[in-house]
Amino acid sequence: MPSIYWEPREPRLNRQELLSELKQGAAITGVTLANPEPVLSVRTR
Numbered sequence: 194m195p196s197i198y199w200e201p202r203e204p205r206l207n208r209q210e211l212l213s214e215l216k217q218g219a220a221i222t223g224v225t226l227a228n229p230e231p232v233l234s235v236r237t238r
Contacts (some may be wrong), residue, residue, distance in 0.1 A: 212226075
C-alpha cells in the first residue's frame with residue numbers, strides 16, 4: 194500500500210507488556226514497580 198494512505202501516529206506505551214516484564218524480574222532502565230502515592234478525591238454536588 195502506498196505511504197500516502199498511512200497516518201503518522203505517536204508511539205504508545207504497551208503497559209501490559211511492560212508490567213509483565215517487570216513482574217518477571219526484568220531490569221528496565223528508568224522503570225520501577227512500586228505502590229502508588231495515596232490520592233484523595235473530594236466531590237461535591
